[in-house]
Amino acid sequence: MAGEWTIRELARKAGVSRKSVWAWIDAQGWARPVSGPWILDGERARLVLERFEQTAPLRTPREPVPCSIEGCERTRAGLQDMCKMHYQRRLRTGRTERSSGGDWQTAKTHCPAGHEYRPENIYRFPSDVGTRRRCRTCRIAQSSVSKKPS
Ligand SMILES: [Zn+2]
Ligand SMILES: [Zn+2]
Structure with missing residues (x-):
């Protein structure tokens, strides 16, 4: 040059x-x-x-960027890293995969409050059937709230 x-x-x-x-x-x-x-x-x-x-x-990301979900051909919506359909599904169900009945509870990796289901964070009641998991972190949080003097 x-x-x-x-x-x-x-x-x-x-x-x-x-x-x-x-x-x-x-x-x-x-x-x-x-x-x-x-x-x-x-x-x-x-x-x-x-x-x-x-x-x-x-x-300058002017080119449409594809959805980050594997196998999805749609383009990303706005600033999201996924397409509109996947984004809305995640808002609704907390995950991007299609939910299919009971598996989805088992496949979930986090409790409803967002704590990760790691082995040390899962506990079960003897009465629990099947694969139901409970979040220990939530349990501890709940019991400490209820113990607080009012
Ligand atoms: Zn998608
Ligand atoms: Zn939890």
């Missing part, structure tokens, strides 16, 4: 604001011109463009 480049030209070419280019150049400690605008030689201009090329996809 030859020639002389101004910040304005570089910013336009990189698709970023002049301020961003300026800030980065300043951070490199490159000698500032005593007067007049920054003029970068080809080598430095190349470095600037390389630097901003790396971040370009992160800054």
